[in-house]
Amino acid sequence: MKNRYLLLVAFIFAALTGYAAKSMSINDSDVKRALQNLDKELNRRDVYKKEREARIQSIEQSLCENTENDSVENRINLTMNLADAFAAYDNDSTLFYLKKGYTLSNEIKNDTMATHFLLKYITYLPLAGKAVESIELFEKIDTAGMSDNMYIEYLKAATQMSSYVVSSYADQPEVAALWKSKTKTFQKELCSKLSNDSPLKKYHEAEYYFSLKDYDKATVMLKDLMDNEPESSNIRARAGHGLALIAQAFSDEKAYTYYLALSAISDVKSATLEITSLQLLGMHLFEKGDLDRAYMYLSAALENAVECNASMRVLETSATLPIIEKAHTAQARESMQILTVAFIIAALLLIVVVSLLINLRIQVNRKTVLQGHLEGANRVKEIYLSQFINLCTVYMSKLTSFNKMVERKITSGKTEDLAKITKSGKFIEEQSKEFYEIFDEAFLHIYPSFVESVNALLLPDKQIQLLEGEKLNTDLRILAFIRLGLEDSSRVAQMLNYSVNTIYAYRNRLRNRAINRDTFEDDLMKISSI
Numbered sequence: 001m002k003n004r005y006l007l008l009v010a011f012i013f014a015a016l017t018g019y020a021a022k023s024m025s026i027n028d029s030d031v032k033r034a035l036q037n038l039d040k041e042l043n044r045r046d047v048y049k050k051e052r053e054a055r056i057q058s059i060e061q062s063l064c065e066n067t068e069n070d071s072v073e074n075r076i077n078l079t080m081n082l083a084d085a086f087a088a089y090d091n092d093s094t095l096f097y098l099k100k101g102y103t104l105s106n107e108i109k110n111d112t113m114a115t116h117f118l119l120k121y122i123t124y125l126p127l128a129g130k131a132v133e134s135i136e137l138f139e140k141i142d143t144a145g146m147s148d149n150m151y152i153e154y155l156k157a158a159t160q161m162s163s164y165v166v167s168s169y170a171d172q173p174e175v176a177a178l179w180k181s182k183t184k185t186f187q188k189e190l191c192s193k194l195s196n197d198s199p200l201k202k203y204h205e206a207e208y209y210f211s212l213k214d215y216d217k218a219t220v221m222l223k224d225l226m227d228n229e230p231e232s233s234n235i236r237a238r239a240g241h242g243l244a245l246i247a248q249a250f251s252d253e254k255a256y257t258y259y260l261a262l263s264a265i266s267d268v269k270s271a272t273l274e275i276t277s278l279q280l281l282g283m284h285l286f287e288k289g290d291l292d293r294a295y296m297y298l299s300a301a302l303e304n305a306v307e308c309n310a311s312m313r314v315l316e317t318s319a320t321l322p323i324i325e326k327a328h329t330a331q332a333r334e335s336m337q338i339l340t341v342a343f344i345i346a347a348l349l350l351i352v353v354v355s356l357l358i359n360l361r362i363q364v365n366r367k368t369v370l371q372g373h374l375e376g377a378n379r380v381k382e383i384y385l386s387q388f389i390n391l392c393t394v395y396m397s398k399l400t401s402f403n404k405m406v407e408r409k410i411t412s413g414k415t416e417d418l419a420k421i422t423k424s425g426k427f428i429e430e431q432s433k434e435f436y437e438i439f440d441e442a443f444l445h446i447y448p449s450f451v452e453s454v455n456a457l458l459l460p461d462k463q464i465q466l467l468e469g470e471k472l473n474t475d476l477r478i479l480a481f482i483r484l485g486l487e488d489s490s491r492v493a494q495m496l497n498y499s500v501n502t503i504y505a506y507r508n509r510l511r512n513r514a515i516n517r518d519t520f521e522d523d524l525m526k527i528s529s530i
Contacts, residue, residue, distance in 0.1 A: 026255040034261035035293065038281075041268045042300055052271035056085045072108050076101055080113075083120065088234070088274040091127050091308050098124070115141075115150060119157035126164035127274060127308075129446065134161055148193070155190035159204065162186060171485070184211050199225060199235045206242060215246050222246075226262070237266035241277050257284060264297075273308035275301065299438075306442045440471040443480050453527040454479055457520060462513035478506050483524055 063078040083097035098121040105114035118137070125134035138161060143154055162183040169175040187208045194201035206221035222239040229236035240263030247255035263277035282297035444450060454476065455463040464475055472480060474496065481492045489503040496503070514520035 026252070026258045028254065031254050031258050031261075034258050034265075038261045038265050038268070039293075039296075041265050042296070045268050045271070045300070048269055048271040052085075052089055056082070056089075059085055072104060073110070076104050076108075076110070076113055079104065080117065083117075087120075087124070088272045089308060091124055091274065094124050095121060095128065112147070112150060115146075116153055119153055123157045123161045123164075126161060126168050129168075131165050131168040135165065152190070152193050155186055155193060156200075158186040159183060159190055180211075184208065187211075199229060199233075203235055203238055203242075206239070210242060210246065213249075215249060218242065219246055231266055232269040233266060234270060234272060237263045237270070237272065237275075237277065239263075240266060244277070244280070253284075253288075257281065260284070273304040275304060278304075302438060302442070306438070306445065436477070437471075439480075440477070443484075444471055447480075447483070447527060450480065450483070450527060451476060454524070457515060457523050458513050459515055475506060475510060478503065479510065479524060482507075482521060483527060487521075 059078060059082045063075065063082060079097050079101040083094050083101060086093040086097065098117050102114055102117035102121060105111075105117055118141070122134050122138050122141075125131070125137070138158070141154065143151060146154060162179050165179045166176050166183060169179065187204050191201055191205045191208060194204070202221050202225055206218045206225070209215075209218040209221070222242045225235055225239035226243070229239065240259045244256050244259035244263065247253075247259060260277045260281040264275065264281055266272075267275040267277060278297050279301040282294045282301060285297065286294035447453075451464070451466065451472075458464070464473065466473060466476075477496060478492055481495060486492055486495070489507065490500050492498075493500045493503045511517045511520050514523075516523065
């Protein structure tokens, strides 16, 4: 009750002064501190994941021990606890245990628990890239006769599921707009059902006010959650994300960065792998020129999405990494040019010094002249060496963006190898290799039988044979991008660092190898995921 009065006072003050929307007075030191804290927590993310896995294993052990001795109701409750423990950590396991709990509940005709499992199952299906299936199941649910508590669970599921559907249809504005409207409707009704002191109600009310562009009220409620919820709370992570979106609406870049960082910290500390704040922060920092952090954050976001088996997040994040890779390559090329100049200057200085020493040795019989030349040579050497050291100090500061391969080459003095790499394009290929490995692993996780399915579409003597150790080759990678909806050859060319004409040539050759050339790419789109 006390909190309600405080919020009411804050609302009145915000309405009179417009304070809430303008109160994100975040300075550079706040942003720097938040990013440093996020870097530190990312380095500890394995610790938090182990803590999460320990909780999961404890529930799994209880479920295993109680399978024979306990009642079916107890096993059902443990199954629900296990599904909740996997939520936003391993989406496949979440869906598996929700489906298992749904089956167990139906076996003992416990309609209430069966509905509860089904609602949660529907909630997480879009993350697995199954938005259509989720919508179909959701629309079959009959709310007539639901208890008040179950109807609240229905509204929670409807709100979360519909927001995921909006993200799934980001490339179809009309469908996304329809589900965004439904999200707002579900959210408004959910707020009317939740208790006033519920943090979840405060969050959904704030999100609802945000959708109405009432940023003052939304800011007050989200800040209240940030101040009162634990740092590892999912609600706090979502509140930070909401405040970042409000800051974005006011073009407040410092506050946008700051609150995304706080949101990401909460996600990391709770070992939540299904996240968006880290991904958004990575893209924002890329736009601001902080390439190292951008690459680190986006790589971590993609790794999390792959581990979580959230194919929707994998596709969102993987589309951004080639852009970062390209910028890294450009920066590395520029640094390589600077280092080449530095080594040329060093070589010239060395030649000058050697020439002076030879000249002094020839004139050994002219002691006075020799001493003068020697002193002069030493002075020149000291000046040049000092300049060279100063130059090297400046250039070495740029080496932080180089990978280990470049550092090893420079350390061993193999500058000619570096020149060959930059001229041949090998450097770009090696920098892209990590992305391709991550992409191949993520794609084959979503489409494990993709290679076999593609070969089934090709003539027997034209099928694709992978080399030992290969997961995908160029042909399969092009087809993979097409299967993911990237039908524009220019976009595929950009992702693979080929020319558009080369991609056209690959696609034509693949069609010519198909059993049915005219429908090859349509047949390709029918290849199903897990």
